[in-house]
Amino acid sequence: MPKFYLEAIEHARVYDVAKETPLELAPKLSARLSNEVLIKREDLQPVFSFKLRGAYNKIAHLSDAERQHGVICASAGNHAQGVALSAKKLAIKATIVMPRTTPEIKVKAVESHGASVVLFGDSYSDASTHASELCEQTGMTYIHPYDDPLVIAGQGTIAAEILRQAPSDLDYIFVPIGGGGLIAGIATYLKQITPKTRIIGVEPVDSAAMHDSIKAGELLTLEQVGIFADGVAVKKVGTHTFDLVQRYVDDIILVDTDEICAAIKDIYDEDRSIVEPAGALAVAGMKKYVREHELRGQVITCINSGANMNFDRLRHVAERAEMGERREALFAVTIDEKAGSFLTFCKLLGDRAITEFNYRLSSRKQAYVFVGIAVACEQERQDIQALLEKHQYPVIDLMDNEVAKLHMRHMVGGKSTEVQNEQLYRFEFPERPAALLDFLTCIAGRWNISLFHYRNHGAAFGRVLVGVEVPKHDQQAFEGFLLTLGCTWVNESKNPALKLFL
Secondary structure (H helix, E strand, O other), X not given: OHHHHHHHHHOOOOOOOOOOOOEEEOHHHHHHHOOEEEEEEHHHOOOOEOHHHHHHHHHHOOOHHHHHHOEEEEOOOHHHHHHHHHHHHOOOOEEEEEOOOOOHHHHHHHHOOOOEEEEOOOOHHHHHHHHHHHHHHHOOEEOOOOOOHHHHHHHHHHHHHHHHHOOOOOOEEEEEOOOOHHHHHHHHHHHHHOOOOEEEEEEEOOOOHXXXXXXXXXXXXXXXXXXXXXXXXXXXXXXXXXXXXHHHOOEEXXXXXXXXXXXXXXXXXXXXXXXXXXXXXXXXXXXXXHHHHOOOOOEEEEEEOEOOOOHHHHHHHHHHHHHHOOXXXXXXXXXXXXXXXXXXXXXXXXXXXXXXXXXXOOOOOEEEEEEEEEOOOHHHHHHHHHHHHHOOOOEEEOOOOHHHHHOHHHOOOOOOOOOXXXXXXXXXXXXXXXXXXXXXXXXXXXXXXXXXXXXXXXOOEEEEEEEEEOOHHHHHHXXXXXXXXXOEEEEOOOOHHHHHHO
16 A cells, blocks of 8 residues: 555656745744744645545546546635636536535636536535436546545655655644545655654544544544634544554644644744635644644744635634734733722733733623733733732623633623613724833823723724713713813714614
8 A cells, every 4th residue: 555655656646737845934923933834735736635636546547437527526716726726727517516604706716727516405415415426327427526546646746745845854743634634645655765754633623534443443534524624624534544644643732723823823833825724734743743842943844724814814813813823812801890990900000911802781880891901921811810819809801701712792782771871882092012001191080981891902092992981960061071182082982773772
C-alpha cells in the first residue's frame, strides 16, 4: 500500500489545472509562538481550495468509455467546484448534486465552470443519496470527495511540494480533517520520505468523526455535526482514509469555534487573506498544540486548505475571534441600582478597555450588567474576577457559556415596568482607551441610567444607546447638560422601533 500511494502521488496528474502553491513564513505567529511557522497556501488554487487536486487526478485517469458517460458528485462546496473545473478542462460532462439549501453564490460558482447543477434535498446526505441513484441510472462515474485512492493521491501532491519548498526538515505538520482525504495523502507520503515529521490532524469538537473513530478503533457515524466549519462537516470518514490515518497520523487535536475564529484573524493579520473556517483549522490546532506541549524552536507547517468564505459569516468570526484568543473576558456582574454605580464599577476596572457594556433596569435594588473587558491573557481574566469579588460584586464568568456568547449578549434589554420618565439617546464619541469611562464620568450622577448598550466594533467612533430617567421638570436642565458633553447625540425617544421593544 505505501508503495502504491508513493508512486501514485509522484505521478499524479494535477498540474494541468492546479498549481504549485507557495509555502510562506508566518512571521507574526512565528515570533509569538517561538517556532518557525510556515503556511501552505492552498487558498490560492483556481477554485480557492485544495479539492481541485484530487478531483482532477481521479477524472484524468478515467477510461475513454467512462469519460463518454460523464461524471457526477454530491457536494455543496469546494469539491463541487473542483469536479466542475476539472471536467471542463477535460471536456467531460459533469453533474453536481447540491442540497436545496446551498447558497446561490456557490451554485453560480459551479455553473460558471459549465457543470449542470441538480438541487435535491436539504442536506449533503440527501444530495449524496440522489447522486448515487443518478449514477446507477445514467452510468456516470461517481467522484467521491475523499474516499478514493486517486483522490487521496491527488491531495498527497501537497506533501511532495512542501518537501521541495521547506527551508529545513519539518518537525510538525498540522492538517485539517473532514473526510480524511487530505491528511491521508499527506501523511502516507511524508511518513515514507521523512518519518520523523510528526503529523497532527485537526478537527472541530462538534465534527470529530475521525478522532472518535480512531479512538474507538472502528468507523463511527456521528448523529449530527456542527456546520460552522462546513468544509469538514462529515458524519462518517472514508474506509481508505480511516485506515491510512490509523497507520500514519501521530495525533488528532480538537478545536472549538472561538479558536477557529481566532485563527482566521491570525491568518488575516499575516497576509490579509480571509480563509474559510475549515481553512483555518490547522492554524487553530497548531496554536493549541504548541501551547499544551510547550513547543519551542520547531519547524511547523500548517495547511491553509481553502478560502471559500461566505461573506455574511465574517460578522460572527469578528465577534468570536478575541474570545478564541482569550483576549476578551465576559462577565455577568451584579451592582447596586443607584445613581453613580456604573461609574464606580468602571473606575474599579481602571484603565482596562471595556469592549461591551449591556444593562437594563429591572429592579430598584440591584442591576445586572453584561460586561466585556479586553485582557492580555487568561491570568488577567482571573485577576479581574478576583478583584470584583474582593469588592463584593457578585460575578459570573461567561467565557465558556455558549448561550451567553451567542445569544444573550444581544438580548439584554426589553421593556421594564420599573422605569419612569425615560428618555432614550444615541451617542457617538471618539473611540480610544478609557473613552467609555470618560463618557460615563460625564453622564453619570444626577440622572439615573435605566438602559445602556455599548459594543466596541473596532471603529473610529464608539456608539452607545442610553436610557436616562429625566423627570419632566428637569428636561430643560438635562438638554442643557447634553450640550456640554462635546459629542454627537440624537434623541431617539420617539423612535417607533425602540417604543415597540424597549
